Amino acid sequence: MADSYWLEEPGPKLVSKPLSGRADVEIVGAGTTGCSAARTLAEAGLRVRVHDARTVAGGASGRNGGFALRGGAMAYDRAREWLGAEEARGYWALTERYLERLAGAVGDALRPVGSLRLAADEEERDELRREYEALREDGFDAEWREPLQAPLGRRFPAAMFHPPDASVQPARMTRRLAARAIEAGVEIVERHRVESLDELEAERVLVATDGYPSGLLGQLEGLIIPTRGQMIATEPVPEPLFPYPHYGRHGFDYWQQVKDGRILAGGFRDADMTTEFTAEEQTTPTIQRALEDFLVELVGRPLEVTQRWAGIFGLVLDFLPVVGAVPGDGRLWVSGGYSGHGNVLAFMCGDMVAKAMLGKQVPELQLFDPARLLTPA
Helix, strand or coil: CCCCHHHHCCCCCCCCCCCCCCCEEEEEEEHHHHHHHHHHHHCCCCEEECCCCCCCEEEEEECCCEECCCCCCCHHHHHHHHHHHHHHHHHHHHHHHHHHHHHHHHHEEEECCCCEEEECCCCHHHHHHHHHHHHHHCCCCCEECCCCCCCHHHHCEEEEECCCCCEEEEHHHHHHHHHHHHHHEEEEECCCCCCCCHCCCCEEEEECCCCCCCCCCHHHCCCCCEEEEEEECCCCCCCCCCCCCCEEHHHEEEEECCCCCCCEECHHHHHHHHHCCCCCCCCCCHHHHHHHHHHHHCCCCCCEEEEEEEEEEEEECCCCEEEEEECCCCEEEEEEECCCCCHHHHHHHHHHHHHHHCCCCHHHHHCCCCHHHCCCC
């Protein structure tokens, strides 16, 4: 298992004080969700302890593509059809607000440069155009780009630019959220795997492991499907080719060029779908080769690969997060299932589930109710 490019950046020493007395809430998972929720709960006056089997950001929060995107995992025009026009518009607007809040919370871990979603063929171009028109109709900022300049024009007929989006250094982002939680009084216990809820003393427990199986979720266990995303990082490329995050082929390809000139590329899960529904953080030759070949075609020359890694995210069949109280268990809560859009959704859902745990009304969470996964279709 290789560490990601993001996790190689030295992080601050995070030292939290042990809680005095029993914890009011314990959280399993010290990624973006857990740190966001912990801070909200602690700032409301609760005693909060966070456990992680590894370290802060050691899971998906430090192993992803580094995209901070508004919206959900489905296309906006499809969301209007599936969820209803008002619900979809409210959902997208909510993520934009949380993206702004995230920028304010993590400083230079986030670069507000926008993102470019590309069409790989004429069929996807037409789909992308419908989404663009739906976004503009509902007042969201978006720009249509056609034709595209080199090197993109050789492969992609058109694209849509999303001005509100950003590039993030996700490990740095999560560590900064953890530091803010610690400042609020949160205790973070690293390298402690919680095997059973019986180990935890708090009256309320939040499972915030996204796609990593926790064994703690009872009848919900396995309904958030662990899915592997593989990535590579290249040698520095002197030419500034990609000034913001790029993604295409319905999200199966994604890449960006970071400040030191390296290109970080991920995806191509569909090159071997039989292997990628797994919680194993191992790279595979088939997908790694597809990533390398893609960059050769895109850039026009071979690039040395300096790092290879994988991360696990939680896929939900309706592409909506799973956030709220676990049905049938008055103690247990969950937040996860971001379907590959976790950098913003995890920050947002962590805060919202914490507010719900505090007894506040959070009407937006009705859309993400875990009980829906247990209802026959």
